[in-house]
Each structure stands twice: as structure tokens, then as C-alpha cells.
Amino acid sequence: MPSLGELVAPRRLGTSFRWLLGSSWTSNLGDGIALSAAPLLIASMTSSPVLVAAGAMMQYLPWLLFGLFAGSVADHHDRRRLVMIANGSRAVVVAALVVFLVTGHATVVIVLATAFVYGTAEVFADTAGSTLLPMLVRPADLGIGNARLQAGYLVANQLAGPPLGAFLFAIGSFWPFLVQILCVSLAVVLISRIARTPVPERDAAADAASVPTSTHPIREGLRWLRHNPPVRTLVLIILVFNVTWAAPWSILVLYATEHLGMGPVGYGALTTASALGGLVGIAAFGWLEKHVSFSTLMRVCLTLEVLMHLAFALTTAPAIAFAIMFGFGAYAFVWGTISTTVRQRLVPMHLQGRIASVNMVGVFGGLVIGQALGGVIAQTWGLTAPWWFAFGGSLVTLVIVWRSLSLIAAAKPVLDTADDPDPSLGDHETA
Incomplete structure (x- = not known):
């Protein structure tokens, strides 16, 4: 053992x-x-x-x-x-x-x-x-x-x-x-x-297969992203799904305490349920990676996201809300791990920082937009309205990108000799 x-x-x-x-x-x-x-x-x-x-x-x-x-x-x-x-x-x-x-x-x-x-x-x-x-x-x-x-x-x-x-x-x-x-x-x-x-240094073979280098390093990263459909689509998916996710999450405390009647302690337990679900995702990920394709996992995770929004919009029972949040933690962990892994495999080593930063700007930009929308929607139409917005927005997005998910998961990285990990980095402890 x-x-x-x-x-x-x-x-x-x-x-x-x-x-x-x-x-x-x-x-x-x-x-x-x-x-x-x-x-x-x-x-x-x-x-x-x-x-x-x-x-x-x-x-x-x-x-x-x-x-x-x-x-x-x-x-x-x-x-x-x-x-x-x-x-x-x-x-x-x-x-x-x-x-x-x-x-x-x-x-x-x-x-x-x-x-x-x-x-x-x-x-x-x-x-x-x-x-x-x-x-x-x-x-x-x-x-x-x-x-x-x-x-x-x-x-x-x-x-x-x-x-x-x-x-x-x-x-x-x-x-x-x-x-x-x-x-x-x-x-x-x-x-x-x-x-x-x-x-990381640029590789001549990668340069020949890539887009022309811009004189500005940030513009170079954005240009590479624009000419790489799999990674570009993945970044856009993350941006849009963060907008739809953040809209109801911005008023989650009010939804939990007023709509579900859970109180402050119940709200804290609700968020903890998500982390506990994530632990299940951790335990299961090794098996999932070996037995289920990334494209299937990506589709399942995004489909569960859509259904989660719908379930929250419909339920009034705290017990069901706990179950939903537990499931959210499990599939959200799997999605986050897969999307990060796919991006890292497809991006050349010398662009890893710039593409990762574009992704994170999209994540936090989506959170800011979604939070602003969620507050306005809840103020106008009630505490369940942001969940209906999230359900509709995520469903439309999923339908649009459904076929693209298999292309993203199956995409091959541009060969770059600089992309291979240095074996010595796994053995040496100090510089």
C-alpha cells in the first residue's frame, strides 16, 4: 500500500x-x-x-x-x-x-x-x-x-x-x-x-507555427490567444460562466437567510458544504481522469452548472440547498482542474504567464460584472431572479459551445522544445 x-x-x-x-x-x-x-x-x-x-x-x-x-x-x-x-x-x-x-x-x-x-x-x-x-x-x-x-x-x-x-x-x-x-x-x-x-525562450519551430511576434509582449500574448481557437474559446467560456455564476452568488447571503430562512449559521454551513463537495472531487479526480475523457467531463460539469442554477431557483428547502451546494463543490473542482490542465498543455511555455493572466482577468472581470448584475436583478425582480438569469445565460452559452468542448479537449499543443519540463527541476532542491 x-x-x-x-x-x-x-x-x-x-x-x-x-x-x-x-x-x-x-x-x-x-x-x-x-x-x-x-x-x-x-x-x-x-x-x-x-x-x-x-x-x-x-x-x-x-x-x-x-x-x-x-x-x-x-x-x-x-x-x-x-x-x-x-x-x-x-x-x-x-x-x-x-x-x-x-x-x-x-x-x-x-x-x-x-x-x-x-x-x-x-x-x-x-x-x-x-x-x-x-x-x-x-x-x-x-x-x-x-x-x-x-x-x-x-x-x-x-x-x-x-x-x-x-x-x-x-x-x-x-x-x-x-x-x-x-x-x-x-x-x-x-x-x-x-x-x-x-x-522560457521562444523556439524557432514554435515561431514558424505561430502568429508573428508583436513588438509589445502583452499584445503578443493577446494575438496568440486570438489565433488559437481552443484556448480562446475556453477563456470566453470561463468569462461568461463567471458572470452567470457571480450574479446569484452576490446575493447568496440574502437568498439563504431570507428566502430559505437558514439564518447566519445556516449560511456559513451552506458555503462549507461546497468545500466538502470539493473534497469528494479531489478523491475522485484520479479515477475520472483515467476512465472518462476530458470532453465528456467538461460537458457534464457545465451541464451540472446549468441544472444547479435551475434547482436553486426552484427550491425553498434548506436540505435540498445543502445537497445542491455539495454537488456544486464536487463538479466545480473537477471543472477547475480540467480547464487549468487543458490550458497549460496547449499554451507554449514562454506564453504561460500572459495567457494565465488573461484568463484571470476574465475570471475577475466576470465576477465584477456578475455581482453588479445580480444586485440589480434581485432588487428589481426578487431574490430568485438572479438564479433564473444564471440558468438562462449558462444554458444558452452551453448550447453554443457544446461542440467546441470536444475540440478544446482534443487540441494538440504547438511543439516547442522549451515546453518540456527540465528533468533537473524535479531532482535539485536548491539553486
């Missing part, structure tokens, strides 16, 4: 992958702690809904402002070093906030400014970090590698981090952020153990 370490991080993925996994899980724990502690801190300083909402918006705004630039930076510098610098900057920013809290000089403005600067550093850390896995493992192992990274996000960021952050905040306002500093600092140490990642 394989050991626990072998199950979590198979030896074939290499030592560097284990350092990357440890760094990602540790960083996610710190972010999960802040996920609950930051809103609690702002709410303790002001009762203004605008200021409380502004704290949440600080998570998205840096992506819209700096996402594409961060992708270009990641494609032209040592990506491991970029993650270390960005995470180190995040630790310094939070340390400054702790000083303000301990000395009693913290204000809402300082907290919001800290959230924005921290979010900006996070853009560069996440963008560069998302490009490391394809440099460390073989294309055939990207699925299991992404699944393990997603597992850390679910367990540390969504399950363990938020309650720990709330508990620490109850002890003292600065404690969750002090622990967050320790987590992020440890993540820097762990990722420093990965061998230095060389700056």
Missing part, C-alpha cells in the same frame, strides 16, 4: 513539485485566515456597507488593473524568484498592518490601502506561481498536479483558514494577521527550495 506522502504527492512528480505543493498549501492557509479576519476587522471599524464592500472589491481590482502586466513580467523573468519576491512583499505589507493594529493607529483607510497593496502583490505571486507546474512536471501529470494544488486551496483556504482566522480575531485583532505573516513567510522558504526556473 502506498504511503500517505506518495498518495498526496506521487514521487514521479519530483521533489520540486513537493516544495511547490507545500508552499502553495501554506500560502493558502494564510490567505484563508485573512478571508474571514479582514472583513471582521473592517466591520469592527465601520458600519458603512460601502466601506465593507470596498474591502471585498480590493480582491478583484488589482487583477483588472495589473493582471495583464503581471503575466508579461512572469514570462520574462525567473518565475520562482518572482513568487518569492511577491510573497515576501505580501508579508511586509501585512507586518505594517500589524504594527498599526498593535499601536492603535489603524483606520479603515489604512486597512483598505493594505488590502489593495496586498492584492497587487498577490496578482504577481499567483500569476507567476500558476506557470511553475508546467515547468516541473510532464504534460501527462498536469492533471494530478493541478488536483493536488486545488486540494490545498479547498482544505486550507476554504475549510481550515476562515474559522481559524475568526477564532484568532476573537483573541485579538492583530493575531490572525501575525499568523498570516508566518504562513506567507514559510511559503517563501519552501518555494526557494525549488531549483532556479530558467526564463
Whole structure:
């Protein structure tokens, strides 16, 4: 029977992958702690809904402002070093906030400014970090590698981090952020153990098969995306489905407490059900990847998304809502792992950062648009109306892209000698 370490991080993925996994899980724990502690801190300083909402918006705004630039930076510098610098900057920013809290000089403005600067550093850390896995493992192992990274996000960021952050905040306002500093600092140490990642270079064969190079690096990435139908369609699907998903999710707390009558505790349990469903997706992904084609899995996941919106629009029973949310967590995890894996397999190594950043700008842009629409729709037509909007929008989108999903899953990457992971990165521990 394989050991626990072998199950979590198979030896074939290499030592560097284990350092990357440890760094990602540790960083996610710190972010999960802040996920609950930051809103609690702002709410303790002001009762203004605008200021409380502004704290949440600080998570998205840096992506819209700096996402594409961060992708270009990641494609032209040592990506491991970029993650270390960005995470180190995040630790310094939070340390400054702790000083303000301990000395009693913290204000809402300082907290919001800290959230924005921290979010900006996070853009560069996440963008560069998302490009490391394809440099460390073989294309055939990207699925299991992404699944393990997603597992850390679910367990540390969504399950363990938020309650720990709330508990620490109850002890003292600065404690969750002090622990967050320790987590992020440890993540820097762990990722420093990965061998230095060389700056990806363009390959002559890839250049001949690709579109002409633009003089501007961001424009080059956008041009490549425009001329690659599978990846372009995948990015558009993610954008549209994030719009339809975010519309009802923006008023989920009101839907749960007023429409379903669940109360604050029930609302918290509802969101936890999603993370628990994700754990089922984690356990099942290895089997699914071996026995079911990616095209079938993509169609099933998006179909379940459509049905989930319909079910939420129709139900008034909390028990059914829990079951729906549990299922959502399971298929959403599978979809996220597959879509990331497919994109990483199809994008040349020297463009991984830029295409990943375009994808993330689409994700957060879709969230902002969807949240704005959801609030207006609910205010005008009631709390179930955003679910009907999401059902109709996602259904139309699925019908349009149904045939394209098989083409996306079956697409072959442009051969690029720079795209093969360096075997030495899986064995060396330090640069």
C-alpha cells in the first residue's frame, strides 16, 4: 500500500513539485485566515456597507488593473524568484498592518490601502506561481498536479483558514494577521527550495507555427490567444460562466437567510458544504481522469452548472440547498482542474504567464460584472431572479459551445522544445 506522502504527492512528480505543493498549501492557509479576519476587522471599524464592500472589491481590482502586466513580467523573468519576491512583499505589507493594529493607529483607510497593496502583490505571486507546474512536471501529470494544488486551496483556504482566522480575531485583532505573516513567510522558504526556473525562450519551430511576434509582449500574448481557437474559446467560456455564476452568488447571503430562512449559521454551513463537495472531487479526480475523457467531463460539469442554477431557483428547502451546494463543490473542482490542465498543455511555455493572466482577468472581470448584475436583478425582480438569469445565460452559452468542448479537449499543443519540463527541476532542491 502506498504511503500517505506518495498518495498526496506521487514521487514521479519530483521533489520540486513537493516544495511547490507545500508552499502553495501554506500560502493558502494564510490567505484563508485573512478571508474571514479582514472583513471582521473592517466591520469592527465601520458600519458603512460601502466601506465593507470596498474591502471585498480590493480582491478583484488589482487583477483588472495589473493582471495583464503581471503575466508579461512572469514570462520574462525567473518565475520562482518572482513568487518569492511577491510573497515576501505580501508579508511586509501585512507586518505594517500589524504594527498599526498593535499601536492603535489603524483606520479603515489604512486597512483598505493594505488590502489593495496586498492584492497587487498577490496578482504577481499567483500569476507567476500558476506557470511553475508546467515547468516541473510532464504534460501527462498536469492533471494530478493541478488536483493536488486545488486540494490545498479547498482544505486550507476554504475549510481550515476562515474559522481559524475568526477564532484568532476573537483573541485579538492583530493575531490572525501575525499568523498570516508566518504562513506567507514559510511559503517563501519552501518555494526557494525549488531549483532556479530558467526564463522560457521562444523556439524557432514554435515561431514558424505561430502568429508573428508583436513588438509589445502583452499584445503578443493577446494575438496568440486570438489565433488559437481552443484556448480562446475556453477563456470566453470561463468569462461568461463567471458572470452567470457571480450574479446569484452576490446575493447568496440574502437568498439563504431570507428566502430559505437558514439564518447566519445556516449560511456559513451552506458555503462549507461546497468545500466538502470539493473534497469528494479531489478523491475522485484520479479515477475520472483515467476512465472518462476530458470532453465528456467538461460537458457534464457545465451541464451540472446549468441544472444547479435551475434547482436553486426552484427550491425553498434548506436540505435540498445543502445537497445542491455539495454537488456544486464536487463538479466545480473537477471543472477547475480540467480547464487549468487543458490550458497549460496547449499554451507554449514562454506564453504561460500572459495567457494565465488573461484568463484571470476574465475570471475577475466576470465576477465584477456578475455581482453588479445580480444586485440589480434581485432588487428589481426578487431574490430568485438572479438564479433564473444564471440558468438562462449558462444554458444558452452551453448550447453554443457544446461542440467546441470536444475540440478544446482534443487540441494538440504547438511543439516547442522549451515546453518540456527540465528533468533537473524535479531532482535539485536548491539553486
